[in-house]
Amino acid sequence: MSKKAGYRELETEVLIIGGGVTGTGVMRDLALRGISCLLIDRKDLNAGASGGNHGLLHSGGRYATSDYETAAECRIEGDILKNIAADAVDPCGGMFVAVEGDNPEFAADFPQHCARAGIPCTELTATEARQLEPALSNRVIAAYRVSDASIDPFKLTLANVEHARLLNDSNYLPHMQVISFEKNDSKIIRATCRDHRAEIDVKIRAKQFVNATGAWSKMVAELAGCNDVNLLYSKGTLIISNTRIAHGVINRLRPPGDGDILVPGGTVSLLGTTSDSIDNLDKILPTVSEVDRILKEGSDLIPSLETTRFIRTFAGVRPLLMSSDAAEDGRKASRGFTLYDHQQQGLSNFATIAGGKLTTYRLMAEKTGDLVASRMGNKNPCRSAEIALPTDEGVRWTEPGYSARHWFKHSDASDLILCECEMVPQSAIDEVIKLAPGAEDEMTVQAIGLRSRVGKGTCQGAFCSMRVTSHLYDQHIYNNRNGLRHMRDFVGGRYKGIKPILWGEQMPQFELAETMHCGLMGLDLFEDGTKQQVDSTEHKP
């Protein structure tokens, strides 16, 4: 690394743009072939669809009726992930259920479609279904058991990055956005990036460039002068309950619609999902009407949802491949993926991987790895399906319940619990800021939250953000007013996913949070409070 006037320079073999599950998957895939990479993200890991989904590891059942190929892919890839990322997977099983009012013929055809895609599926009586999942409505008319599972996309992404580091020191840099590419004939030479944290430009020289920016991949491809990527954006909103409502995944057995899936996520459940086509990626926020829509639909299947306490909602954008009949309806668009080699666009060292699903991310990474490796003359085969992901320090704190088990096991009373909802102790925070992928100086509470359970519980960060911030000051990670600014940004960010579900028991919780953050911490008028202090001292003789 050298310093030149106004910008920094970096060099790597492969620059991967996009820190979602696909980009980090490509990073791991290439590292397993002995190729060294640098991964960058405009924000941080899983900032797009990889962090905005329900963490479902598809059995393939959802697509058995409409998209046979994707269904089969999901089945195969699901099995692989259960092997290589066992730590991130909850093999909870799943069910497809139809209730009174749903089309009985659609339900009756389901086992045939599954059989065609090779997806194991067992018919259940309504009574059996309700014995397995007592939360189900008593108006069940058909039910089938499938091998759905849930997966922690944060653990997966962190483990991908960590694996690449362990293999060959491949590196990851957050808040680094590509602004332009420098080309020479058919090759990209350098990418100019903006480091939003250090507020400096960074020029990154590489042999190969991979665009894995999900919903943003059309824009990044265009920066390189490629106009061949065409995507359909479909916004999906989900809500998270305070407790786990069901043991396994519950799918509504009907053509896909709002509120038709409930996925367990450790100690909570995630209910989704809407699908609304959008043109603009600037503001992807869940709304009150989306939340109400999901709940109304979902409660046909699971009546207790009407009185369930929800702690959060979030939205993601599915980057779907444009096909002729998909233009109007995101639900009909293919869940398949495409690897663009951009050869037709006159580039020989740039690739874009787009579309696909969380469940098929490894396969997407493999295909990308094959192309990049062959372009570099590397003949090593893909090994990402055989070698397990690491589970070492720094990447273990996103798992629900892990912090609590760790704390009890070590039984050190002086290792104070900073987040009481999720029982995250000081030692976990200390490990994250030292060892987690993407850890850096003056780490924000938000970045710590991404790498741990901080802020994920019932209080949604209201209390723990204050305690974690104090701890970071004690550890000299923060040395000035920026620490409280980071905290303000963190709770301001969490708010966006809290606002649409604020009623009932969450309302007192929110009132308490606002009392603390504004009244007691003065975060709403933080800059003005600072000014007051300056004024009051300047007027002194």
Added chain:
Amino acid sequence: MIKKTRQYKSQLAVIGSGIAGCAATVFAQARGLNTTQIGNSGALAYTSGYFDLLGADTTHYLKKPWEGLKQLRKSEPDHPYCKLTDQDLFNSFEEFINTLDKMGLGYSSPGVNNHLAMLPAGACKPTFCLPNTMIKGAQAMSDKARVLVIDFIGLQGFSAMEIVANLKSQWPQLSAKRMTFPEMETGAQIFPEVMARALEVPATRKEFARRLKDIIGDSEYIAMPAILGIHRPDFIQREMEELVGIPIFEIPTIPPAVAGIRLRELFELQLPKLGATVISQKKVQHIKFEDKIIRLLLEDSYGPVEIEAEKLILASGRFLSGGLKAGQHEVKEALIDLPIHQPDGRENWFSESYFDPAGHSVNRSGVMVNENFQPLDHQGNVIDKRMYAAGILLAHQDWIRQRCGAGLAIATAYKAVNSIVSKG
């Protein structure tokens, strides 16, 4: 076993035992109204101890609250403060603070300007009246004095380093030290309330003072989290200062904080001495407006309780205290189902940004009242002449953002009680 219903009769029933409810009881007893107060004072533990009159106009902090009030009366004609004169506001604070003082909890007197005071994490805000145990902090900050902020091994959420890091650019002589608290040295979590109760014991104070003396160096003041006792903080502060040899002041802590526990326990102990009947930690379950009497029904561990009152002040707080309830589509008053002024639909409850200077519309929802603080329906008619409302459950105010929670509680209770007295 059928438990016998216990019956109470009083001229006034006050529902709520936060600052508004307790202020109402204080004012009512002082005016010869025999009062029964019922309520669950949970939310009182969330106060910093500072009493705000008006600390912000939502975009800026206010140094001069009385000038801010003039502006407020122009810009927000529906604000509850517009039903009060400056004299009402000042007198209510003065009477309430004098009563607290007599009860043994000293506060600074209401004045012309707000004091710039320290907040738990190192930010500052202007406030109107401060507990005696905290007032020296405002002075020390404005003097940029040599202050040593101490915190404790095991005490969460209060970091001397954090306070110093945030204030040092304007206050270079501020420094931080961490110490152990007597008999709580294992490193395990310790709590401000437990520390405060321990400091009620002379031997703990002596040992604590000895440890402080070891570390103060040439400091002019010691600042510490609010832990200087529950029942006699002013006395404990004085004794500690004598033992250590320099002035000591407290900085508020995040909840549950000692400053609020002090107020709660003070009222529980002292309100009965004023002649009031206090049924604490219970909520009224049902209320009947009969021709001649208002009947309040509840149940405690000894059985059913029935209270007959001629007049009622509702000071049951907002969502956190259970005075208001938020359904999926509308806000309701929890006990009587009073009409609530509120935004149209949940889409309009909250602003897009958490820290929007305008605050959130739902925080301005609440009970509508006339100039006597009698609840009104949507057409502006008094609902029941015997009923009054006070405190933060009132509509058209944002007590969090405007920094006016204590002022609303004290002054609206004052006006409600005075209205009752003047109407006979």
